[in-house]
Amino acid sequence: MDKITVCMGSSCFGKGNQATAEAVMQFIQEHKLEDEIEVSGCLCSGHCASGPNILINDKLISDVSQQSIGAVIAQELGLEL
Numbered sequence: 001m002d003k004i005t006v007c008m009g010s011s012c013f014g015k016g017n018q019a020t021a022e023a024v025m026q027f028i029q030e031h032k033l034e035d036e037i038e039v040s041g042c043l044c045s046g047h048c049a050s051g052p053n054i055l056i057n058d059k060l061i062s063d064v065s066q067q068s069i070g071a072v073i074a075q076e077l078g079l080e081l
């Protein structure tokens with residue numbers, strides 16, 4: 001199972017990761033990936049300057065946004081959509 005972790009530390013949260021987390025959930029629902037991707041949140045991992053951040057299978061992806069996140073997930077997981 002693939003794993004997406006959205007940083008919910010105050011810096012990433014303040015830079016829009018709440019909206020990004022919602023976009024991740026929406027993407028998973030739209031593509032019926034509930035059984036393939038597990039989503040969780042985490043606290044600050046010390047990479048605030050390059051945030052907002054998410055982890056996809058423990059790989060740090062920086063400067064994510066609500067708009068770009070779907071394409072980023074598809075690319076990282078090699079999804080054919």
Ligand code: FES
Pocket residue numbers: 007008009010011012013043044045046047048051052053
């Ligand atoms: S708040 Fe996300 S890396 Fe610090």
